[in-house]
Amino acid sequence: MYYLGVDIGGTTIKAGLVEDTGRLVDQTRIPTVTDNWSALLSSLTTLIQGFQSRVSLKGVGIGVPGLRNRHTRKVITSPNIPSLTDVSLEKIVADEVHLPVTTENDANAAAYAEFICGYGSGLQHMAYLTLGTGLGSGVILDGKLFGGASGYAVEFGHTVVEPGGRSCSCGSLGCLETLVSATGILLTALELMRGEPSRLHELKEPLTSELVYHAAIDGDPVARATLEITGRWLGIACANLINALNLELIVLGGGVMAAGDILLMPAVESARRHSLAAPFQDCRIVQSRLGPEAGMIGAAMIARDSQN
């Protein structure tokens, strides 16, 4: 028996066929239509029906990049997909595909995957941070995915760590997301490049966080300093989670974490420096082992567990 896990991103929709054990056995991807609701719905239902024509599905879980209200079960806002505003996505899709459909914030879904099938298996208190264009987050507290009053928790990327700092897409200033994300890496690199020699000045293509990473690997001092600074901010993020929530585990995922130890090592050192000793001892900080598949697997597992 299978569940389908769908992970709607700002540019790509990924769908994965997941066994009820959490094992991903097949996947596909299509581009996201961001500005047209009926085209988005049509592409989603076609995607799901493609799997239905081949296997028997028990349910569908959909991770959405936005806030989902647990009471109304509506997606209320999605900054990168404006057509997903105040939409009963799960009800509408369920009516089209005649299957139980559940939605959840995409980072919450990935956090759930890390809890069910990743390093968090068997733990009670953990956080998952996903470093992509922005900074997504989800936490498991007392052995359950934590949603807060309306299911909007946790938006840890929008906690302020540098008041009066960089402008954030949410309208605030100095949010963690403006520092710890691909966007944050880009802005930090551009700041450090001013007046400093760096191979980043000689690129023929627009600067990306990935190019910063490659330059760092090749020893470029500005690129290395950029990742070092980003790692230190990531460590402050971890310390704030540790001091606030006394977690057993923080899992770091998302495309940016492909940089691996070059980010992880300064992060762990900075987390140690900013944490209280006792809760720091309780907490491991690790890189995700589910990688980009966490979102699909988690959405499928949420679909599975919402039926029990």
Next chain:
Amino acid sequence: MYYLGVDIGGTTIKAGLVEDTGRLVDQTRIPTVTDNWSALLSSLTTLIQGFQSRVSLKGVGIGVPGLRNRHTRKVITSPNIPSLTDVSLEKIVADEVHLPVTTENDANAAAYAEFICGYGSGLQHMAYLTLGTGLGSGVILDGKLFGGASGYAVEFGHTVVEPGGRSCSCGSLGCLETLVSATGILLTALELMRGEPSRLHELKEPLTSELVYHAAIDGDPVARATLEITGRWLGIACANLINALNLELIVLGGGVMAAGDILLMPAVESARRHSLAAPFQDCRIVQSRLGPEAGMIGAAMIARDSQN
């Protein structure tokens, strides 16, 4: 039937006789012996036995200003009372007074009082911040006092909001507590007084946060600016709680909140500016109605509920 709630502070130990409904019917206070373990224990047992000689107690709850491990039930560290390091306080006191004794972090105890008998009654998700010499905190999540892996949560006062900022007693820099507390008010006032005319320059006694408050009431511009800035930091603290945990309520208590609206109003405005719209709408920010009695009442209610 009564429970005794004991609130151990850095300078004073308060003890309150509490009905099982949470109503405080009698209280007393003694000075805290901070540097001598046997004198501290002796004063605690004498205090409890004084109540035992007059009424029948069903149990004792003790709030301690430090970290308490939920597994070992030991107080592991208390920055202001060095003799409370790695001490089985509840077992030792229980053996002396022949009653069930429970310990808890003092701010967690006060948070529990606000949840059981204060504005949080009937809610599922709330935080309590207590602004004293430092910044204490406790949260109720999913209708339960949240402790995390070992019971050290939450130490929200030690989340970093100004990296590289003021030195904190915990050894880190830029913790919220260095800005939002009596100590924070004092440091902010001293910074703003440099080169500015203010009646704070003319005081015959050492500057305190209370004197800053009185000067603000009398219209002193430096004192007013100090409380305005502190209020804005308090608002950032609230916004970080709101974005992270999607709470229904934040209760603000502690001696510093005697300043009332002069702190609360800039805090609410700053919280609104730094919060995501949807979770901000879910959350009220209010001043405690239990005031300095919250610690005693909460410790007593924890003693009550630990027996069920």
